Amino acid sequence: MIDGKTAVFGLLGNPIEHTLSPFIHRILYEETGYNGTYDPFFVPEGQLEFAVKGMNALSIKGLNVTVPYKIDVMEYLDEIDPIAKRIGACNTIVKQDGILKGYNTDWIGLQKSCEFEGIDLNDRHCVILGAGGSARAVAMMCFYNGASSITIINRTLDKAEQICTFIREYANNSDHKLCELRALPIDAYDDIMSKSVVFQTTSVGMHPKVNETPLSAVESQMERFFDRADALVDIIYNPKETLLLKQAKSKGVTTVNGLGMLFFQAVCAFELWTGIKMEPEQLKRGFLKLEKHVYGQEIKR
Numbered sequence: 001m002i003d004g005k006t007a008v009f010g011l012l013g014n015p016i017e018h019t020l021s022p023f024i025h026r027i028l029y030e031e032t033g034y035n036g037t038y039d040p041f042f043v044p045e046g047q048l049e050f051a052v053k054g055m056n057a058l059s060i061k062g063l064n065v066t067v068p069y070k071i072d073v074m075e076y077l078d079e080i081d082p083i084a085k086r087i088g089a090c091n092t093i094v095k096q097d098g099i100l101k102g103y104n105t106d107w108i109g110l111q112k113s114c115e116f117e118g119i120d121l122n123d124r125h126c127v128i129l130g131a132g133g134s135a136r137a138v139a140m141m142c143f144y145n146g147a148s149s150i151t152i153i154n155r156t157l158d159k160a161e162q163i164c165t166f167i168r169e170y171a172n173n174s175d176h177k178l179c180e181l182r183a184l185p186i187d188a189y190d191d192i193m194s195k196s197v198v199f200q201t202t203s204v205g206m207h208p209k210v211n212e213t214p215l216s217a218v219e220s221q222m223e224r225f226f227d228r229a230d231a232l233v234d235i236i237y238n239p240k241e242t243l244l245l246k247q248a249k250s251k252g253v254t255t256v257n258g259l260g261m262l263f264f265q266a267v268c269a270f271e272l273w274t275g276i277k278m279e280p281e282q283l284k285r286g287f288l289k290l291e292k293h294v295y296g297q298e299i300k301r
């Protein structure tokens, strides 16, 4: 129940009506007994600065930021976490002593989702389909988790090469060892390492265009692609199984959809805002509640 002591959180976006985040945060409050509320805030074009500055005026404890503001929001923050700065996008604002600091919990959410599903990236070959903003965050996640190689496959090769450069530059300025980096055109499946963990980062296959895959132009080569994949993680969660996930599953590849990434990015934001560390049992129960809410049932594992 909301009372005078309830801590207020929320999400800035435009549009915002289909967000699952209030539901997810309600689960986290239920699981931890935390007295919080999380509300969607529709931010009209041109009003982002006022929405962010309003955090202090209204004593809002923390905000998430979604499309189309994840890049623009950085302009209005006092500090940006170094990794979020490298990725070039913030989805979480933390307020500490009146200072607004931006983080990116999307990539940590994906990392935790992989952990939850038992996918270890250390010393693994990772393949990323797509080379947009999400691919950049996923590449960072693979690098951070000790991948032995990262291969970016994209329709526009140039953009895949840019992500390799981005990781190379990051590695050169960090203590982490640089792994093998490759950019490949979309039909170069024979060059993919065997037993790869593949991440699908484009929006192709998302509802309502559920009959598409980013690889559909080269359907005949799918077999060779899936032969080399050990696991396929699609960042899309609607539909529950994209066409690509269905195809992979039918070839015996372990499949994971994007709902875990969404859930765990919320968990990371909650932990940053409240300082509460959620227990594995709470996380498991919470995630199963979310699956049931979104798909009417838990996913068979």
Ligand code: ATR
Pocket: 129, 130, 131, 132, 133, 134, 135, 154, 155, 156, 159, 201, 202, 203, 204, 213, 214, 215
């Ligand atoms: P985001 O920032 O959310 O990751 P984005 O920057 O629009 O989204 O990136 C979308 C990615 O999906 C791009 O890599 C894009 O390929 P191009 O770089 O060649 O544009 C990829 N993509 C979009 N539609 C595609 C399609 N029909 N087939 C294959 N790749 C596609």
